[in-house]
Amino acid sequence: MPCMDKMQGQSRRAVILTIDDEQAIRESFHLYLEDYGYTVIEAENGRVGIALFESHKPDLVLVDLRMPEVDGLRVLEHVVSTSPDTPIIVVSGTGVIDDVIEALHLGAWDYMLKPLQDLSVLLHAVRKNLDRSRLILENRMYQEHLEVEVRKRTEELHQAYQAVQQTNQQLQQSEKKYRSIFESLTDVYFQVDLDGVIAEISPSVYTNIEHQREALLGNHLWDLFVEADVCQGMRARLNEVGVVTDLEALLFDGNGLERSCSITATRERSSEGGGRIYGVFRDITERKQAEAQIEHQAYHDSLTNLPNRRLLLDRLDLALSRSKRHGYAGALLLIDLDRFKTINDSLGHSVGDQLLCEVALRLANVLREEDTVARIGGDEFVVLLSDIGSDTQAAARRAQGVAEKISYELSLPVRIRDHELYITPSIGITLFPIQNEDSGVVLQHGDTAMYQAKAAGRNAICFFRPGMQAEADKRLDMEKDLRLAIARDQLKLFFQAQIDENGEVCGAEGLLRWEHPQYGLIAPDRFIPVAEETGLILPIGEWVLQTACEYITKWSKGELSQSLSHIAVNVSPWQFRQPDFPLQVEKILARTGTDPRRLGLELTEGVVIDNVADTADKMASFKAIGVKISIDDFGTGYSSLSYLKKLPLDILKIDRSFIEEVTVDESNAAIVGTIIAMADHLGLEVIAEGVETQEQLEFLYNSGCKRYQGYFFSKPLPVEQFELFVSDSIRRRLSNCES
Numbered sequence: 255m256p257c258m259d260k261m262q263g264q265s266r267r268a269v270i271l272t273i274d275d276e277q278a279i280r281e282s283f284h285l286y287l288e289d290y291g292y293t294v295i296e297a298e299n300g301r302v303g304i305a306l307f308e309s310h311k312p313d314l315v316l317v318d319l320r321m322p323e324v325d326g327l328r329v330l331e332h333v334v335s336t337s338p339d340t341p342i343i344v345v346s347g348t349g350v351i352d353d354v355i356e357a358l359h360l361g362a363w364d365y366m367l368k369p370l371q372d373l374s375v376l377l378h379a380v381r382k383n384l385d386r387s388r389l390i391l392e393n394r395m396y397q398e399h400l401e402v403e404v405r406k407r408t409e410e411l412h413q414a415y416q417a418v419q420q421t422n423q424q425l426q427q428s429e430k431k432y433r434s435i436f437e438s439l440t441d442v443y444f445q446v447d448l449d450g451v452i453a454e455i456s457p458s459v460y461t462n463i464e465h466q467r468e469a470l471l472g473n474h475l476w477d478l479f480v481e482a483d484v485c486q487g488m489r490a491r492l493n494e495v496g497v498v499t500d501l502e503a504l505l506f507d508g509n510g511l512e513r514s515c516s517i518t519a520t521r522e523r524s525s526e527g528g529g530r531i532y533g534v535f536r537d538i539t540e541r542k543q544a545e546a547q548i549e550h551q552a553y554h555d556s557l558t559n560l561p562n563r564r565l566l567l568d569r570l571d572l573a574l575s576r577s578k579r580h581g582y583a584g585a586l587l588l589i590d591l592d593r594f595k596t597i598n599d600s601l602g603h604s605v606g607d608q609l610l611c612e613v614a615l616r617l618a619n620v621l622r623e624e625d626t627v628a629r630i631g632g633d634e635f636v637v638l639l640s641d642i643g644s645d646t647q648a649a650a651r652r653a654q655g656v657a658e659k660i661s662y663e664l665s666l667p668v669r670i671r672d673h674e675l676y677i678t679p680s681i682g683i684t685l686f687p688i689q690n691e692d693s694g695v696v697l698q699h700g701d702t703a704m705y706q707a708k709a710a711g712r713n714a715i716c717f718f719r720p721g722m723q724a725e726a727d728k729r730l731d732m733e734k735d736l737r738l739a740i741a742r743d744q745l746k747l748f749f750q751a752q753i754d755e756n757g758e759v760c761g762a763e764g765l766l767r768w769e770h771p772q773y774g775l776i777a778p779d780r781f782i783p784v785a786e787e788t789g790l791i792l793p794i795g796e797w798v799l800q801t802a803c804e805y806i807t808k809w810s811k812g813e814l815s816q817s818l819s820h821i822a823v824n825v826s827p828w829q830f831r832q833p834d835f836p837l838q839v840e841k842i843l844a845r846t847g848t849d850p851r852r853l854g855l856e857l858t859e860g861v862v863i864d865n866v867a868d869t870a871d872k873m874a875s876f877k878a879i880g881v882k883i884s885i886d887d888f889g890t891g892y893s894s895l896s897y898l899k900k901l902p903l904d905i906l907k908i909d910r911s912f913i914e915e916v917t918v919d920e921s922n923a924a925i926v927g928t929i930i931a932m933a934d935h936l937g938l939e940v941i942a943e944g945v946e947t948q949e950q951l952e953f954l955y956n957s958g959c960k961r962y963q964g965y966f967f968s969k970p971l972p973v974e975q976f977e978l979f980v981s982d983s984i985r986r987r988l989s990n991c992e993s
Contacts, residue, residue: 267293268291314380330361342361452470476489479504583642583646587637595633683703684696765778943963
């Protein structure tokens with residue numbers, strides 16, 4: 255039988271045909287689904303897709319709607335006409351929603367909108383629709399089996415009845431055979447008259463819905479139905495066509511509870527105008543629960559049980575529609591947890607997961623029942639406030655108030671195991687409707703505002719402004735260009751000299767610059783945040799270390815060797831937190847033949863304080879091979895003697911913000927003097943950054959600081975100019991010595 259063939263075929267790996275003219279999408283679907291045990295075949299257009307469908311008979315089809323030659327709708331019509339039981343999921347951009355609706359009318363089972371930010375949505379959709387296909391096939395097989403069984407049982411009963419007329423012995427044999435079959439049934443067999451009075455029902459009625467067989471005989475089957483309209487509909491269909499197949503109905507069980515059952519029944523008419531109704535039913539409660547669970551998983555985050563991106567967009571679509579129709583304003587708040595990655599990486603994913611669940615709980619407690627809080631991935635949450643007034647200013651104040659309450663609640667300490675954790679949120683707010691934007695655009699606006707909040711220093715609240723989108727687009731262009739910067743040799747290291755108390759060059763700091771072909775020289779404060787957010791900071795950081803070490807090796811073999819005994823480079827927090835970072839540095843040192851004692855790594859105080867134990871271990875490994883460690887911008891962060899005493903540091907760099915007014919501001923002068931004295935007490939070197947005047951230099955010298963860096967001596971220079979600067983310094987020194 256066809257159903258049996260299909261079911262047997264599903265014992266193998268399910269075959270999925272993906273039809274899309276965009277290769278990147280096909281490949282991402284292919285790689286992701288194969289990881290979950292599916293066999294994936296690809297077609298670059300509708301014509302090839304139809305041919306592959308005919309030759310491979312896949313279990314499920316993913317098809318794009320807009321394609322050249324043969325579009326997705328024609329593919330859909332072909333599949334539905336030749337194999338209506340094959341699940342079809344259409345994949346389309348948000349701009350062709352009318353085509354999606356038409357596809358659903360033509361027989362598509364499901365749809366997804368491009369771009370898919372979270373491929374787990376694809377996995378949910380594939381699993382759900384394959385399960386649905388399987389259940390349909392199982393039910394069809396079951397109905398075919400029931401029809402055979404009913405005909406078979408009816409024939410057996412008919413033969414038994416005829417046998418009774420012949421001999422009493424044959425009657426006893428037939429009765430015994432019938433009773434054995436009747437009592438061994440798993441499903442419930444029933445026979446009623448046309449009024450529904452039960453003439454016979456199998457003992458399996460107890461295992462299915464907990465009624466005793468004897469108590470039901472002579473009573474009305476219709477009384478078991480929970481929904482009167484469903485019962486009336488079944489009886490009407492039996493009167494019209496004589497059969498109902500796989501009718502889902504709620505029946506009362508023996509305890510008065512509702513059970514989902516599947517009913518198949520036939521009406522048999524007699525020549526006198528009477529007749530009977532017979533059939534079977536079975537309890538499908540577990541199947542319905544499984545279907546409900548699959549449906550829930552498709553629309554909810556598995557960790558926090560909050561709505562996921564898919565359900566959020568559905569509710570946002572509804573809120574947008576209501577806002578436009580009734581003139582109400584709504585707001586979308588996109589929330590990102592500051593420093594969550596640090597906690598997750600240093601304390602483990604289990605702690606991170608518990609923290610996310612606590613955040614979800616706090617967000618839910620802040621909101622009204624009609625509001626929605628969703629988790630759309632990682633540490634990003636979204637709050638949807640619908641119907642918050644018709645006045646835009648009042649709506650903005652309402653959204654601001656909710657954001658401030660969220661910020662307060664999330665900033666309270668969280669106790670997980672033995673850890674007391676502190677987090678803060680960056681919150682982007684966008685009001686809607688602004689124009690005729692759809693849900694995807696609203697979400698994009700919220701994301702843009704959130705990034706603006708992070709750029710403002712984190713733990714901030716920022717409203718979306720139309721001009722922000724242009725900035726976001728520009729940032730996206732920068733990200734795209736940055737991905738190619740290393741390969742196209744656009745990254746450059748500049749060097750700024752460090753000067754000792756005798757006015758001689760004693761070292762340098764390597765500073766990264768990006769030589770963009772269109773925008774010229776780009777300073778790191780513009781592109782490093784983008785690199786950190788996208789993960790590009792890791793290959794860029796490795797390039798900086800590699801390049802700096804190559805120059806160190808070169809300079810150590812020539813006339814610059816004595817003056818450039820120490821070259822420092824900045825290390826990103828993301829780079830330093832990599833578990834294998836010390837090993838990476840050792841490999842680069844070995845690969846470039848660099849003396850580790852000439853290399854310095856500069857860290858910010860924030861990196862140190864995030865995880866003092868891990869930082870100390872890594873610093874000790876660097877100390878063991880001779881690499882020097884500096885704390886950059888000292889005094890602006892978490893300055894504390896407690897961590898200075900625990901860490902094997904070498905150098906403190908006084909931040910330029912203190913040096914700038916050290917000769918005119920007594921507080922700054924006191925802070926600088928204290929840092930120098932503290933470093934001397936701890937046996938640490940001190941470098942003053944941002945020295946720009948003779949007066950600053952004299953103050954620092956008189957305070958005991960012996961190393962300096964700043965524009966008073968030299969700005970950061972390209973390699974060739976820097977080498978000339980150091981060479982000139984050496985010649986001046988030699989000339990002074992000779993004179």
